[in-house]
Amino acid sequence: MGTVTEEARLLVAVAYGEGSAKDVFEEMAAIASVMVRQAKARGYTLLQFLQSKEAQEFSFVLVDGNARFDRLMNATEEAIGKDSGMKTAVKAARHAIGGLTDYSNGAWFWDGADLKSNYARHQKVNRGIRFSSDNHNIYSVKEKSIPEVVKYWEVKDKNGVKRNASERGRYTCTYESTTALGGTVFWRYTREYLQATGGKEHR
Structure with missing residues (x-):
């Protein structure tokens, strides 16, 4: 070494x-x-x-x-x-x-065999996952969508109270695969999720 x-x-x-x-x-x-x-x-x-x-x-x-x-x-x-x-x-x-x-093709996250063994309780699965290629689904699990989430821009009214304004975006899936190598699936946030939430790619 x-x-x-x-x-x-x-x-x-x-x-x-x-x-x-x-x-x-x-x-x-x-x-x-x-x-x-x-x-x-x-x-x-x-x-x-x-x-x-x-x-x-x-x-x-x-x-x-x-x-x-x-x-x-x-x-x-x-x-x-x-x-x-x-x-x-x-x-x-x-x-x-x-x-x-x-x-990793620009991934920020990854999962191993627990994607299958812990599928029902898996944090990513329960926030919505999709595979950008069938080749990435090395554990043969189902893609999962969540009920559509709609996010709005917030503005303050004359009393300083935050109110919803125009729609910022909506999504039904949080993570998408970038590749799969060995026993690991690599992920990033979906474009729709980032647009709707204004979140950071790495968080």
């Missing part, structure tokens, strides 16, 4: 821990790219972000005792050099830090 900073090892461990046991380079590089992009969008250095509670909200391996994450964090550089999966994770993290090809 060579001399490595704390932030690089953390990113390698996230890519390895979040990635599937297939140890697919593009999958781990895509996960690492999302983390790098999230850090920049939130105004953090990569290390600050990886150590933040915000990062823990969508990369659970940082806090849930994930065996692959822990294995890499505790591995010596010699052990990493002898393990093909860990070496691939190192390559993937360096790829993302270097700003090379973004295999």
Whole structure:
């Protein structure tokens, strides 16, 4: 692995821990790219972000005792050099830090096998998901729409009370896929959701 900073090892461990046991380079590089992009969008250095509670909200391996994450964090550089999966994770993290090809296709989020195993209670599913390509539906789950949500611009009346004005937008789906690699589906917010809510792409 060579001399490595704390932030690089953390990113390698996230890519390895979040990635599937297939140890697919593009999958781990895509996960690492999302983390790098999230850090920049939130105004953090990569290390600050990886150590933040915000990062823990969508990369659970940082806090849930994930065996692959822990294995890499505790591995010596010699052990990493002898393990093909860990070496691939190192390559993937360096790829993302270097700003090379973004295999996630601009994603801000991802999901693994829990998309299927926890489908009924899955946070993204219950906010509406759609696949931009059938090839992204690697777990063969159903797309889900929610009852149409209509958002309005707000203005203050003469008494300073906020009132709805013209319509801002409407949506029936919050997330759309950008790609699927290995065992991971990558997501971004739908254009309709962002227009209606005025939300940030990374939040």
